[in-house]
Amino acid sequence: xxxxxxxxxxLIVQKGGISIINCAYENTAFDxxxxxxQFPGKGPALLIAIRPDxxxxxxxxxxxxxxxxxxQFSLHIMDSQPGDSATYFCAAMNxxxxxxxxxxxxxxxxxx
Amino acid sequence: EAGVVQSPRYKIIExxxxxxxxxxxxxxxxxxxxxxxxxxQGPELLxxxxxxxxxxxxxLPKDRFSAERLKGVDSTLKIQPAELGxxxxxxxxxxxxxxxxxxxxxxxxxxVT
Numbered sequence: 001x002x003x004x005x006x007x008x009x010x011l012i013v014q015k016g017g018i019s020i021i022n023c024a025y026e027n028t029a030f031d032x033x034x035x036x037x038q039f040p041g042k043g044p045a046l047l048i049a050i051r052p053d054x055x056x057x058x059x060x061x062x063x064x065x066x067x068x069x070x071x072q073f074s075l076h077i078m079d080s081q082p083g084d085s086a087t088y089f090c091a092a093m094n095x096x097x098x099x100x101x102x103x104x105x106x107x108x109x110x111x112x
Numbered sequence: 113e114a115g116v117v118q119s120p121r122y123k124i125i126e127x128x129x130x131x132x133x134x135x136x137x138x139x140x141x142x143x144x145x146x147x148x149x150x151x152x153q154g155p156e157l158l159x160x161x162x163x164x165x166x167x168x169x170x171x172l173p174k175d176r177f178s179a180e181r182l183k184g185v186d187s188t189l190k191i192q193p194a195e196l197g198x199x200x201x202x203x204x205x206x207x208x209x210x211x212x213x214x215x216x217x218x219x220x221x222x223x224v225t
Contacts, residue, residue, distance in 0.1 A: 006154075032211035043116070043203055043216030044155065051211075089154050095211040098143055099168060102154030 003027050004092050006103025013110050019077040021106045023090035026071065030092040034100070035064065035075045038087045047088070048075070080110045114138065116217035118204050124223045130192035133220045137185065137206030144181060145214065146189050147203040155203055155216075161187065162209070194224045 005024045013019045025033075034049035050057045050064040050073065057064045063076040077084055087107050091100040117136040125131050137144050142163050147155035158177065160168040163184035172179065176195070181187040191198055201219040 004154075034213065036216075041218065043205075043218045045216070046213045049213065091154075093211055097168070098162075098207065098209055098211070099145070099157055099160055100155075100214055102156070104154050105152070 003101045004090060004103040006090050006106060008106060009104070010107040011109070013080045013108065015080065015082060015110055015112055017080050017110075019080045019084070019108055019110070020074060021088055021090070021108070022072065022074045023092075023103050024070075024072045025092045027092070027094065027101075028071070029094045029096075030101075031095050032093040033064070033066065033073050034091050034093075035062075036089045036091060036102075038089065038105075044089055077108075080108075082110045082112050084108060085110050116204055116206055116215050118202075118217035118220055120220055121218065122221050122223075124225065125194055127196055127224050128193040130190065131194050131222060132188050132190045133202050133204075133222075135187045135189070135204030135217060137187070137204070138215055141206035141208050141215070142184065143207045143209045143212075144187050145205040145207075146179060146187070147205060147216075149201040149203055149219065151200070158189070158202075191222075194222075196224050198222060199224045 035047045036044035037047045038044040061078045066073045087105045090103040144161040146158040149155045161181045179189045203219045205214040205216045207214045
């Protein structure tokens with residue numbers, strides 16, 4: 001059973017456009033929702049994270065929108081740049097278990 | 113602050129041979145994880161340590177995989193014998209526990225021929 005479902009699998013956006021990646025979760029015990037960015041040959045790196053007591057969190061060009069009732073959250077990348085081209089993973093954690101469950105990833109390509 | 117260090121970066125072995133991966137977490141991080149990442153997939157947990165105790169190893173294939181974290185710092189993950197299907201990237205991560213961020217190393221890419 002896949003606990004965190006991520007879409008789309010791949011995404012092509014023009015430079016300056018908005019990239020949107022969506023995730024849905026099933027386990028209502030999850031209470032921490034990070035997004036990780038991974039470049040080829042590197043490990044995943046934390047990009048931004050949110051807890052369910054807020055509906056939105058913004059850091060620079062990156063925004064997480066969170067809908068607790070729908071059990072969905074999304075990453076928005078504003079003014080997308082070629083340097084944003086990477087694989088993005090949503091994840092979820094039950095703090096009592098301190099273990100992240102990852103989505104399958106979205107490969108983002110920002111065309112110049 | 114030094115990050116999570118893993119070695120080797122790459123390893124190529126023949127099937128049925130043993131292999132070991134090493135991880136040095138961020139100083140002071142009591143929680144250490146080993147994740148498996150298949151090509152085009154998200155990381156999947158193999159084992160989680162709190163200090164030197166393995167508190168979640170439910171996804172570790174114990175017939176061929178083993179791990180240890182002596183003294184609650186460095187950790188090694190071993191596969192014996194390796195199978196073709198074990199070809200993947202093995203990621204180590206550490207955190208200070210709770211819902212603190214996980215910090216990942218760059219992984220060891222294993223190829224089994």
